[in-house]
Amino acid sequence: QVQLVHSGAEVKKPGASVKVSCKASGYTFTKYAMHWVRQAPGQGLEWMGWINAASGNTKYSQRFQGRVTITRDTSANTVYMELSSLRSEDSAVYYCARDPYGYKFYFDFWGQGTLVTVSS
Amino acid sequence: QSALTQPASVSGSPGQSITISCTGTSSDVGGYNYVSWYQQHPGKAPELMIYEVSNRPSGVSDRFSGSKSGNTASLTISGLQAEDEADYYCSSYTSSSTHVVFGGGTRLTVL
Numbered sequence: 001q002v003q004l005v006h007s008g009a010e011v012k013k014p015g016a017s018v019k020v021s022c023k024a025s026g027y028t029f030t031k032y033a034m035h036w037v038r039q040a041p042g043q044g045l046e047w048m049g050w051i052n053a054a055s056g057n058t059k060y061s062q063r064f065q066g067r068v069t070i071t072r073d074t075s076a077n078t079v080y081m082e083l084s085s086l087r088s089e090d091s092a093v094y095y096c097a098r099d100p101y102g103y104k105f106y107f108d109f110w111g112q113g114t115l116v117t118v119s120s
Numbered sequence: 121q122s123a124l125t126q127p128a129s130v131s132g133s134p135g136q137s138i139t140i141s142c143t144g145t146s147s148d149v150g151g152y153n154y155v156s157w158y159q160q161h162p163g164k165a166p167e168l169m170i171y172e173v174s175n176r177p178s179g180v181s182d183r184f185s186g187s188k189s190g191n192t193a194s195l196t197i198s199g200l201q202a203e204d205e206a207d208y209y210c211s212s213y214t215s216s217s218t219h220v221v222f223g224g225g226t227r228l229t230v231l
Contacts, residue, residue, distance in 0.1 A: 035220070037166075045158070045166065045209050047220035062217035095165055105213040105220050106156035108177060110165040 004111035022096030033102035123221035131229040142210030150191035154213035
């Protein structure tokens with residue numbers, strides 16, 4: 001069965017960077033795109049960007065352009081999301097979500113999420 | 121402020137039907153059939169309920185249905201059950217530099 005397993009919770013200081021991983025199993029990794037979506041405490045969902053797992057091509061939301069980098073390691077079936085210049089408003093649960101087509105922008109499986117806390 | 125507008129809350133009694141609206145613009149909901157809906161229970165990851173406006177993934181109850189008219193998409197849940205109580209989010213592809221937009225979410229309460 002499809003599983004997306006996140007790395008553990010992180011606590012970071014303002015200005016630092018965080019790198020979250022999402023390990024996929026149960027399907028052919030390179031046949032699907034992967035997106036990152038975050039959710040601040042008590043708030044709604046916010047799309048950050050996505051990666052074509054086969055080509056490594058990426059697209060990011062303008063809101064995070066320059067601060068977010070999404071990469072993948074096909075040998076490890078793992079996608080990474082790195083967010084830099086962290087501020088308190090970046091405290092959120094970060095989810096990876098699989099996209100079956102890569103151009104229809106819907107997400108059929110989600111990871112359990114990684115809580116990132118930014119605090120001095 | 122979210123790009124797509126949803127009511128903050130809706131409620132219904134068991135067995136009733138409810139509809140959640142999701143209003144965008146011609147750059148997102150109105151311009152593409154890439155509207156999806158997600159259910160999220162507290163402390164859990166979202167789950168896909170509807171994709172491409174009106175398609176249900178396998179395993180999702182046929183009590184859930186989606187539609188679209190102009191710039192507004194809708195999710196209808198018929199025969200409400202206690203386990204339907206959750207937050208619901210709509211999402212759409214957008215031609216803006218954001219690429220994907222979500223609604224602010226609707227809290228469904230089953231009375």
